[in-house]
Amino acid sequence: MKSIHSLSGSKVLKTLFLSAVFAISMPVFAMNLQQAMSALPNAKTQGLVGEQLNGYLGVVQSSPEAESIAKLINDARRAEYTRLAKENNIAVADVEAMAGQKAVERTSRGHYILLDGNWIQKR
Template identity: 35%
Template sequence: MKKFLLTVSALLVSLSSWALELDSAKQMGLVGEQSNGYLGLVATGNNDAAALVVDINQQRKQKYQDIAAKQNTGLANIEKIAGEKLTQKAAASGEYYQDASGNWAR
């Protein structure tokens, strides 16, 4: 379990490779973290933000699949853990996240 949590933590750190663009989009309220471990579009109508969401989610899914394979667990388990950590982080920093009812909160 400890190895599993370390791996997920490493994943979250590696997500910072998109930091500048992603941070800007989060600060502007264009995107937010969803409980499923993926980024969501908060504000519709911004093509750059929509493209960022698609790009990051593709990369996240690949990383989640890699971790799931290494840990011999289901993809849904990794997505759930990542989603919990990412939404907690977003909530703590005042960024948008999707609450349990599926609404965007800050």
């Protein structure tokens, strides 16, 4: 194998360019928050995740996708609840409870909610 020092300047640039193109073109396996938000409606419809009274998503049917969606969205919710609590000088738990109640109320028919420790489809 040739070292980078034994290649000519144009070959070095070509090698670096091809390496960069390869790295950029590789599929991204990790989901980001925007992708999780986009996937959330379908995940709820499929019964993978549901709303909880604590203000966070729960995993109804365990899968890597469901776990990732719930984690990313819950992390964002936690940050927002913390911000709102500080801004309004109230406990984070109070914000979580209010958000959870609203989320459960707004959950569409057929989607899952956690009540009394059991996942049920909202009617």
